Amino acid sequence: MGATTVWSRDQVAARILNGETLIVYDGHLLLIPQKWLDAHPGGSLALLHFVGRDATDEIQANHQDDTMKLIPRYSIGRVELTDGIWEPFLPPIAAGWVRRRGSGGKMEWYKEAVEVFAKEETEFTPSSSVLLVENAATHSQASGPTLSNIQPPPSPLSLKQQARQSKAYRELHKRIIDAGLYKTRYITGYGPEIVRYTLLAFFSAYAYSHQWFITSAVFLGLFWHQLVFSAHDLGHMGVTHNWALDRIIATIIADFIGGLSIGWWVQNHNVHHLVTNHPSHDPDIEHIPFFAISPAFLDSLWSSYYKRTMKLDVFAKIFLQIQHKIFYVVMAFARFNLYANSYTYLYQKYFDTKRARGGNWAWRLEMAGILFFWTWFGRVLYGCGSWQTALVYLLVSHAVTSPLHVQIVLSHFSMPTGDLGPVESFPHRQMRTTTDVICAESIEFIHGGLHLQVTHHLFPRLPRHNLRRASELVKQFAKEEGLTYAEFGFVDGNHEVIGTLKHVAEQVKIMGQVAKVEAKEAVEKKMAATDAMLGIAHKNGNGTHSAH
Known part of the structure; x- marks a missing residue:
């Protein structure tokens, strides 16, 4: 980074207000051009959420070494630091x-x-x-x-302490690298996985050939459930560590075999990793009208990801009051929501920039994959013999994948959703909003190794077969820095989530009761006022009659 210009905080603010996308990285000021903002593989929101902020940890955690070498071309100089620390702005978004x-x-x-x-x-x-x-x-x-719009409210956190934790995190990251934990275990890690995938697919096909349709649907669901863990790794560039190769393999798994868009998942998941558990920005906790994990959602918040209001309408009030009772029912059909999000994303991408549409082979490959999926899976359903059997096959195969969706929400639904502002460091935010699911090593394949979510959120590109070893270093880091490493068992985790949902459900009920009382009081006041007016009119009428 050869630029020598030093930018003051006021100068940076002025350029941001003028519409420039400026991000601080390792003391340098990066100017992101509109073309790259539109074509960024992780989506534009991944960049926009760090305008005016120091994104050093986030950038290093989510990018390969080859990508890091490209960063100097975006530097326009250095920024003035106070005691070696950049005081962040609130991103315009x-x-x-x-x-x-x-x-x-x-x-x-x-x-x-x-x-x-x-x-x-x-x-x-x-x-x-x-x-x-x-x-x-x-x-x-x-x-x-204006300048006041991008000045964050006072934070309860110490900027110096957060900077110290950030520095300690980078040292931890170096220990992770030195330990060789970014090296993929192709034989001992993915070898057993491939055998498992093959057996599940074989059992599904074998049962189907004997017209044991329910059994076939169960094994197909288990196949999808297990296969998605590898798609997750590939989406994070955690397998071959080559973006193009990982994306091709991920598209085969997610789109061709699973009918889901890996492009949508990567964009969604990147935002989730960067603004974890923020009610207005994290799409992974924005599930109105079916779920609300914080009373904050009862204010009909705006989603910067979905670009819509999460309305607390009549439909939402009905479901939210019983959300803790229907949690597992909704989870059983969660895969259908993934289809909707996937196809909405692909449709919108069609109208995106030239690079994102016509020049993007990944989009065309995904479209071919979705068409291929519904061709083969449609043929499977047609071969069931009747629409009733086909419907059962469809529902069973999709419901079997629901434990995956339950596991994912366990790591975040019961954790804090409060916004501590841009002062909060990357490691502090991830450890505050994420928890592990305790699991014996012998059965962790059921969770795909992703029950170790705390370590995964700190090091998203880390191959999941190395997360257990890395978590030992993370726990040591947490102890040294006075941070909480949250973890609980699968059963306890479910109780925590149900408790969180029940708490919000009770708030919705209270709101309904208050609204009824207020409505009743309003009616009573109106009736009293009407009676009073009628009484006055009657009195005046009698007086007039007597005088007459």
């Missing part, structure tokens, strides 16, 4: 501001959402919390954000 092309093709500021600050200090809405609700105004805001 966190304040509801985004850039869009106007009618003349020029990029303009647009206020898509309005900030909601904590009315009172709670575990769900700390004083540093910045949530979003939809902006009632629909026109483009050419004036753009």
Whole structure:
């Protein structure tokens, strides 16, 4: 990074307000051009959430060495540091501001959402919390954000302490690298996995050939359940560590065999890893109208990922009041929601930039994969002989994958969702919002090794077969830094999640009761006022009659 210009905090703020995408990395100021913002493999949101912030840890955790070598070309100089620390801004997107092309093709500021600050200090809405609700105004805001919009609220965290934890995390990362834990265990790791996949697929096909359709559906579901763990690794570039090769293999697994878009999953999952458990930004906890894991969702928040309001409408109120009772039922059909998200993503990508559509072989390969999937799976359903049997086969095969969805939410649903602001360091945020599921080594294949979510969130590209060894180093790091390494058993984890859902359900019920009382009082007041008016009118009427 040869640029020698030093940028002050005020100068950085001015350029951000002027519409530039500026990110701090290792003391350098990176200027991200619009073309790269549009074509970034991890999605534009992965960059926009770090405008004005130091993203050194996040960048190093999520990128290969070859990609890191490209970073110097984006540097426009260094930034002024105070005691070696960069004081972060609140990214414009966190304040509801985004850039869009106007009618003349020029990029303009647009206020898509309005900030909601904590009315009172709670575990769900700390004083540093910045949530979003939809902006009632629909026109483009050419004036753009002001300096006050990108100044974060005071945080309960110490910036110096967070910087110290960040430094300790980088030292931990070096120990992980030196221990060779980024090396993929192709034989001892993926060897048994491939054997398992092959057997499950064989048993499904064998049962189907004998018209044991339910048995076949169960094995197919188990096949999908296990195979998705490898798709996860590939999406993180954690297998061959080559983006193109990992994406091709991932597309074969996810799209051709599973009918799901790996492109959508990577984009969704990257955002989840970067803004974990933030109610307005993390798509992995935004499940209105079926689930709400924080009372904050009861304010009809805006989702910066889905670009819509998560409305607390009548439908949501009904489901949220019983969400702890229907949790496993909804999880049984969760795969259908993945289809919807996948195909919505692929449809939107069709209208994306030229590089993301016509010049992107990955998109075309995915489309071919989805077509192939529904061709072979449609043939499987047709071969069941009747629509009733085909329906049962469809439901059973998809329901069998539900333990995967349960496992994923266990690691986050019961953890804090409060926003501690951009001051919070990468390791602190990941360890605060993520927990492990305790599991014996002999049966961890059931969880795909991803029950060690704390370590995975700290080192997303780490091959999952090495997570257990890495977790020992992470636990030592947590002890040294005074951080909590959260973990609980599978049963206890389920109890925690159900308890969280029940708590919010009770809040919804209370809201309903309060609304009924207020409505009753309003009616009573109106009736009393009406009676009073009628009484006055009657009295006046009698007086007039007597006088007459």
